[in-house]
Amino acid sequence: MRKSTIFLTSLAMEVGVLGLLLGRAASVATAEHTRLRHEAELVATLGLSDLCLFTEARYTRHLSQADLSTAFQDHPLSLDHFPSGSLVPPPARQSGSLVPAPRRHSASLVRPPARR
Amino acid sequence: VGTWLEKQRNLMDFALSSLVRRKLKNLGLLALYTLIVFLLASVMFFTHALRREALLVLEGAPEITVQRVVAGRHDLMPTPYVAMIEDIRGVASVQTRLWGYYYDGVVGANYTLLVPPGTSPTARRDDPHGPGETPAVEGEAGPPTSPVGSLVGSLVADLDLGALAPGTIVIGAGVARMQHRQTGDTMAFRASDGSLLPLRVGAVFSSASELVSSDLIVLTEPDFRRLFGIARDYVTDVTVSVRNPREVAMVAGKISRQLPDTRPIVRDEILRTYDSVFNWRSGILVVILSAAVLAFVIFAWDKASGLSAAERREIGILKAIGWETGEVIQMKFWEGATVSLAAFFAGVILAYVHVFFTSAAVFAPVLRGWSVLYPAFDLTPFVSVEQLITLFFLTVVPYAVATMVPAWRAATIDPDAAMRQAE
Numbered sequence: 001m002r003k004s005t006i007f008l009t010s011l012a013m014e015v016g017v018l019g020l021l022l023g024r025a026a027s028v029a030t031a032e033h034t035r036l037r038h039e040a041e042l043v044a045t046l047g048l049s050d051l052c053l054f055t056e057a058r059y060t061r062h063l064s065q066a067d068l069s070t071a072f073q074d075h076p077l078s079l080d081h082f083p084s085g086s087l088v089p090p091p092a093r094q095s096g097s098l099v100p101a102p103r104r105h106s107a108s109l110v111r112p113p114a115r116r
Numbered sequence: 117v118g119t120w121l122e123k124q125r126n127l128m129d130f131a132l133s134s135l136v137r138r139k140l141k142n143l144g145l146l147a148l149y150t151l152i153v154f155l156l157a158s159v160m161f162f163t164h165a166l167r168r169e170a171l172l173v174l175e176g177a178p179e180i181t182v183q184r185v186v187a188g189r190h191d192l193m194p195t196p197y198v199a200m201i202e203d204i205r206g207v208a209s210v211q212t213r214l215w216g217y218y219y220d221g222v223v224g225a226n227y228t229l230l231v232p233p234g235t236s237p238t239a240r241r242d243d244p245h246g247p248g249e250t251p252a253v254e255g256e257a258g259p260p261t262s263p264v265g266s267l268v269g270s271l272v273a274d275l276d277l278g279a280l281a282p283g284t285i286v287i288g289a290g291v292a293r294m295q296h297r298q299t300g301d302t303m304a305f306r307a308s309d310g311s312l313l314p315l316r317v318g319a320v321f322s323s324a325s326e327l328v329s330s331d332l333i334v335l336t337e338p339d340f341r342r343l344f345g346i347a348r349d350y351v352t353d354v355t356v357s358v359r360n361p362r363e364v365a366m367v368a369g370k371i372s373r374q375l376p377d378t379r380p381i382v383r384d385e386i387l388r389t390y391d392s393v394f395n396w397r398s399g400i401l402v403v404i405l406s407a408a409v410l411a412f413v414i415f416a417w418d419k420a421s422g423l424s425a426a427e428r429r430e431i432g433i434l435k436a437i438g439w440e441t442g443e444v445i446q447m448k449f450w451e452g453a454t455v456s457l458a459a460f461f462a463g464v465i466l467a468y469v470h471v472f473f474t475s476a477a478v479f480a481p482v483l484r485g486w487s488v489l490y491p492a493f494d495l496t497p498f499v500s501v502e503q504l505i506t507l508f509f510l511t512v513v514p515y516a517v518a519t520m521v522p523a524w525r526a527a528t529i530d531p532d533a534a535m536r537q538a539e
Binding site: 002003004007010011014015017018021022024025028029032035036038039040041042043044045046047048049050051052053054055056057058060061062063064065067082083084087 | 125128129132133136169170172173174175176177178181183185188189190211213217225226227228230232233288290321322324325326327328329330331332334355379381385386389390393454457458461462464465468472482483484485486487488489490491496497498499501
């Protein structure tokens with residue numbers, strides 16, 4: 001068998017598998033709609049504000065409710081030390097401004113302490 | 117067209133034979149390439165799915181949350197603040213919230229304790245007792261009158277609607293798993309005065325809602341106040357709904373002017389927080405990945421740009437036996453394209469399996485951090501063709517360019533010179 005035939009067949013199989021996975025993604029997303037709706041209802045009824053992603057510290061458990069001085073939460077020289085603190089960018093809001101700041105993503109990998 | 121296709125297939129055959137001749141090197145390249153695509157695609161799928169899910173789920177989050185801040189820290193809010201916020205023009209309603217954290221020293225996990233809003237007497241302004249005057253008597257609350265009962269019923273299997281009577285709690289699936297508790301069991305909490313407060317598990321939230329409820333413990337107001345020793349005229353914070361959604365920012369501004377020791381958090385901010393969480397431009401994942409990508413770029417560039425002496429000689433011979441420059445370039449194109457396409461599709465498939473079948477097992481230790489209680493959630497696969505196209509242009513195109521340019525340079529020189537240089 002020609003090498004190109006073997007390659008094209010295996011490539012077609014890869015494309016086929018990917019197609020099946022994308023099809024599955026579409027059907028699962030539709031099926032999951034009910035679960036997401038239930039979760040959204042639960043959020044609305046209980047007045048929840050955050051996802052339960054990191055339970056290690058209060059400011060990572062409730063990212064949106066963290067106070068602005070979180071980086072020094074334990075004592076004045078205590079910098080953020082929880083691993084998940086490295087995963088999340090600083091909040092989009094600017095310190096001192098209570099009205100939502102313009103949408104902005106920080107490319108900085110070091111979190112300026114004053115903004116937490 | 118048939119002749120052209122046949123020619124391309126012949127060139128592809130030749131390119132594949134050429135790849136097979138340097139089997140070990142090319143297999144290494146293919147494995148590395150697949151790994152890079154796998155990592156990039158995993159991050160892309162994971163972050164996109166999580167952000168999408170967060171935005172859908174948190175649509176129902178409070179419009180404005182008002183916290184009281186004392187010395188830079190979140191503090192309890194006196195109930196008279198509720199009336200002051202209600203008097204602000206544009207405010208439709210104000211609900212008090214009672215919530216907090218409980219550290220379980222036995223298993224080392226943190227729980228979020230919450231009183232369902234609308235069930236606490238202090239939440240109702242039309243309450244005949246008025247805020248802060250309602251006696252917290254055991255058995256007073258009875259079956260919940262809020263929609264919580266029916267809602268929880270839809271999320272919790274076999275729940276009786278009286279689950280939230282004083283002395284009972286509804287717990288998240290993560291708490292149940294960690295504590296080995298089920299409906300009917302008792303959990304003991306150490307209250308602020310040192311006494312033990314046993315609470316019966318009335319129901320367990322469905323594991324389907326674990327992304328929002330994994331560490332939750334929902335309890336009644338009397339139990340909450342007794343556990344934490346919070347006076348009746350204090351609440352944790354308040355949520356505000358606004359008559360006109362376009363006035364949310366303005367109302368938030370008014371609240372912060374009227375009550376300078378408070379901090380309003382608007383829903384848009386919450387959604388933006390989650391929109392940027394795991395943004396793949398920030399965070400350590402990207403640092404790790406960028407190092408890997410850089411290593412791959414150097415490897416690919418070195419392999420592609422510095423054609424080996426044997427490859428140069430091969431090109432020289434091909435030209436000497438009558439191959440045209442265009443044909444040499446096409447052959448080199450197929451060499452790059454076969455490796456790229458095979459690695460791209462394999463990497464994407466592996467990434468899909470990794471993120472949506474194994475719940476991102478490779479990332480889990482990083483994401484888990486020091487969390488003892490970590491939700492077991494399956495992400496909804498939100499994968500779009502745009503994502504795949506972006507990934508394709510990020511991975512396949514740069515490699516194709518890196519391969520083509522040196523091949524073109526080698527193919528345009530004189531065959532005699534190419535063969536002599538190679539010696």
